[in-house]
Amino acid sequence: xxxxxxxxxxxxxxxxxxxxxxxxxxxxxxxxxxxxxxxxxxxxxxxxxxxxxxxxxxxxxxxxxxxxxxxxxxxxxxxxxxxxxxxxxxxxxxxxxxxxxxxxxxxxxxxxxxxxx
Amino acid sequence: xxxxxxxxxxxxxxxxxxxxxxxxxxxxxxxxxxxxxxxxxxxxxxxxxxxxxxxxxxxxxxxxxxxxxxxxxxxxxxxxxxxxxxxxxxxxxxxxxxxxxxxxxxxxxxx
Numbered sequence: 063x064x065x066x067x068x069x070x071x072x073x074x075x076x077x078x079x080x081x082x083x084x085x086x087x088x089x090x091x092x093x094x095x096x097x098x099x100x101x102x103x104x105x106x107x108x109x110x111x112x113x114x115x116x117x118x119x120x121x122x123x124x125x126x127x128x129x130x131x132x133x134x135x136x137x138x139x140x141x142x143x144x145x146x147x148x149x150x151x152x153x154x155x156x157x158x159x160x161x162x163x164x165x166x167x168x169x170x171x172x173x174x175x176x177x178x179x
Numbered sequence: 180x181x182x183x184x185x186x187x188x189x190x191x192x193x194x195x196x197x198x199x200x201x202x203x204x205x206x207x208x209x210x211x212x213x214x215x216x217x218x219x220x221x222x223x224x225x226x227x228x229x230x231x232x233x234x235x236x237x238x239x240x241x242x243x244x245x246x247x248x249x250x251x252x253x254x255x256x257x258x259x260x261x262x263x264x265x266x267x268x269x270x271x272x273x274x275x276x277x278x279x280x281x282x283x284x285x286x287x288x289x290x
Contacts, residue, residue: 066222068213090284105223105266153222167213 066171068154074177080142083174085136087156094138095168096129097153103151111137112160123148144178151175183267188285197254199284201267204248210270212243212250217264217283226265227252254286260289 067086075081095110108127109119114131123131126145132138142146155168184202191197203212211230215223227234229241229250240253254261264283 102284107279155222166211167225168223169226170224173220173222175220 066154066156066169068171068174070174071172072120072175072177074179076179077145078143079178081144081148081176081178083139083152083154083163083176085137085154085171087137088169089135091156091158091169093156093160093168094131095157095159096137096138096148097170098152099173100150122177123171129173141176144176146178149176149178155157164169182279183269185265185267185281185284186188188281190287190289191257193258195284197257197261197288199252199254199265199286200249201252201268201269202249203267203269205271206247208212212241212247213268214239214241214252215266215268215280217266219263223266223280251285256288257288259288259290262286269286 066088069084092113093110096108097105099105106121108121109129110117111131114134119143126143128140129137129139138169139152142147151173153170153173157166157168160166182205185199188198188284189199211228213228214226216226217223227236227239227241227267229243231243231247234241252282264285265281266283268280
């Protein structure tokens, strides 16, 4: 398996523009996670899905952020409108399970480095 | 809610053994202890996981005392390429679904 795939790897945009980040989880993994990493706040969980259904989105900063998982092999994280404070590295991760020892290991993608000017 | 405490940074030299200890006083009975490694400009990567006693794989060893209130990640004979941030996580699934990565330990290996 190619691992978790994210695109784009880098994104530079202007304030107010819409940004869409994409993720392809590892085949067979039932859980998908979106994280944001900044120097100030570290690695934060934004939202996670189980079998394509959002389970916990309490980490989503505000209504400008939305995430979807239309099928088991694809998820998007959208920011509309984007702001400079959204600049960060966004990671997608997937796992087989949660709370089941070794099966809960999360596999991270390479991340999308977002810069909002 | 299990919380972990680990040193913010550590320095070492090539060839030395490095031990990073993580405190997790409120660990629950069903919680596992998991360590991740993150290189600059990359996502975190699973290193090792354990429940009790000792676990060893090709990368590291994990020592967990009987009370499980702490754990120690041991990296044998580190090299420059082991320079990274190491995160200790307890009970991957926490209350409310929030997975908490702490600040991690920034390990710097010098020649």
